[in-house]
Amino acid sequence: MLSQLKPFSFDASILQHHSHIPPQFMWPEEEKPCPEPPPSLDVPPIDLGGFLSGDPEAISNATRLVDQACRKHGFFLIVNHGIDMNLIEEAHKGTNFYFGMPLEEKERALRKPGDHCGYASSFTNRFSSKLPWKETLSFRYSNEGHLSSVVEQYFWDVMGANYASFGRICQKYCEAMNTLCLNVMEILGISLRVGATYFREFFEGNDSIMRLNYYPPCRKPDLALGTGPHCDPTSLTILHQDDVGGLEVYVDEKWHSITPNPQAFVVNIGDTFMALSNGIYKGCLHRAVVNSATPRKSLAFFLCPRMDKIVRPPKQLVSEGNPRIYPDFTWPALLEFTQKHYRSDMKTLESFVNWLQQRSTKSSEHYLQVEE
Numbered sequence: 001m002l003s004q005l006k007p008f009s010f011d012a013s014i015l016q017h018h019s020h021i022p023p024q025f026m027w028p029e030e031e032k033p034c035p036e037p038p039p040s041l042d043v044p045p046i047d048l049g050g051f052l053s054g055d056p057e058a059i060s061n062a063t064r065l066v067d068q069a070c071r072k073h074g075f076f077l078i079v080n081h082g083i084d085m086n087l088i089e090e091a092h093k094g095t096n097f098y099f100g101m102p103l104e105e106k107e108r109a110l111r112k113p114g115d116h117c118g119y120a121s122s123f124t125n126r127f128s129s130k131l132p133w134k135e136t137l138s139f140r141y142s143n144e145g146h147l148s149s150v151v152e153q154y155f156w157d158v159m160g161a162n163y164a165s166f167g168r169i170c171q172k173y174c175e176a177m178n179t180l181c182l183n184v185m186e187i188l189g190i191s192l193r194v195g196a197t198y199f200r201e202f203f204e205g206n207d208s209i210m211r212l213n214y215y216p217p218c219r220k221p222d223l224a225l226g227t228g229p230h231c232d233p234t235s236l237t238i239l240h241q242d243d244v245g246g247l248e249v250y251v252d253e254k255w256h257s258i259t260p261n262p263q264a265f266v267v268n269i270g271d272t273f274m275a276l277s278n279g280i281y282k283g284c285l286h287r288a289v290v291n292s293a294t295p296r297k298s299l300a301f302f303l304c305p306r307m308d309k310i311v312r313p314p315k316q317l318v319s320e321g322n323p324r325i326y327p328d329f330t331w332p333a334l335l336e337f338t339q340k341h342y343r344s345d346m347k348t349l350e351s352f353v354n355w356l357q358q359r360s361t362k363s364s365e366h367y368l369q370v371e372e
């Protein structure tokens with residue numbers, strides 16, 4: 001259980017100037033950043049415009065490259081995506097604006113225990129060690145009719161009139177991410193040979209999470225981590241990083257850096273899509289390191305299925321040779337597990353399945369006791 005600790009506030013405007021960092025931010029030897037900058041990962045970018053043009057060669061290239069990447073490590077880049085670069089720049093500017101505010105202003109959106117939305121500064125009241133060196137602002141996106149302006153509304157309701165313009169930018173940005181995700185779902189459907197519409201329809205009504213990551217400079221970047229090693233428990237992540245660099249992906253038993261490319265989105269498979277693909281596509285292990293000089297930002301859109309959807313692979317992906325790996329589950333159950341019972345890492349899905357089985361065993365034992 002993630003204990004409710006006596007919170008101390010991580011005020012980045014102060015802590016970033018400390019030559020020593022609190023011990024809670026120091027990571028163990030086996031998880032610390034690499035002593036030398038790791039090699040960059042050579043990932044062939046997927047030309048989304050080419051795929052969407054209907055050109056057979058472009059479709060074949062995109063689906064082949066995505067299939068190779070997702071069977072191996074679950075990570076790829078998208079270029080020629082059609083998203084307005086001004087919108088992306090406005091989203092980064094608004095992120096700077098928000099995280100540049102005094103702590104008490106940011107804490108007006110303070111994340112409540114057990115909730116995934118709101119402002120968090122390194123989760124000081126959530127974890128007792130291996131604290132991430134970052135501030136985050138997370139909020140809900142849905143394209144269901146009655147929630148179609150839920151992002152803009154959140155900024156009005158929680159942040160106030162000063163953030164209305166930023167709220168409009170984030171609403172437009174999330175709508176663009178939704179379009180991008182559904183196009184990627186078409187590529188994944190063709191790559192897995194279940195058809196272009198299968199996963200697109202599954203995620204048409206999604207209930208997703210947008211997260212703004214802000215990594216202040218750290219005087220001990222070799223001891224801290226901005227975000228610890230993990231697979232995203234969500235379905236698909238579309239991330240835009242600024243030009244600072246710090247995202248690392250674990251491939252072939254070693255860490256690789258991802259060179260910033262403002263024209264590209266970083267895309268990775270999450271645990272929930274790994275279950276939807278019956279383990280054929282892998283959740284991508286990744287982390288973020290920090291530096292001593294420059295703040296870093298990343299905008300992460302986490303695609304999640306509608307709350308009532310059952311996460312179950314299509315029958316074409318289950319066979320005698322490839323039997324079911326994970327039981328049916330819903331995203332809200334996995335989300336609650338990550339917010340109330342378990343800190344997401346590289347074993348989240350396995351731990352979640354064990355937790356589900358223990359709970360069903362306990363409840364059937366209880367039932368039997370009541371019955372006897």
Ligand SMILES: C=C1C[C@]23C[C@H]1CC[C@H]2[C@]1(C)CCC[C@@](C)(C(=O)O)[C@H]1[C@@H]3C(=O)O
Nearest residue numbers: 132227228230232233234302338339343344
């Ligand atoms: C559903 C989520 C939980 C986290 C945010 C989204 C997807 C990624 C998860 C996370 C980033 C994985 C690393 C640990 C974590 C606690 C973090 O460092 O922020 C995770 C997020 C969370 O639980 O808030």
Ligand SMILES: O=C(O)CCC(=O)C(=O)O
Nearest residue numbers: 213227241247288298300
């Ligand atoms: O900031 C980054 O580059 C990675 C952040 C991340 O992995 C996450 O928010 O899940």
Ligand SMILES: [Fe+2]
Nearest residue numbers: 230231232286
């Ligand atoms: Fe992540």
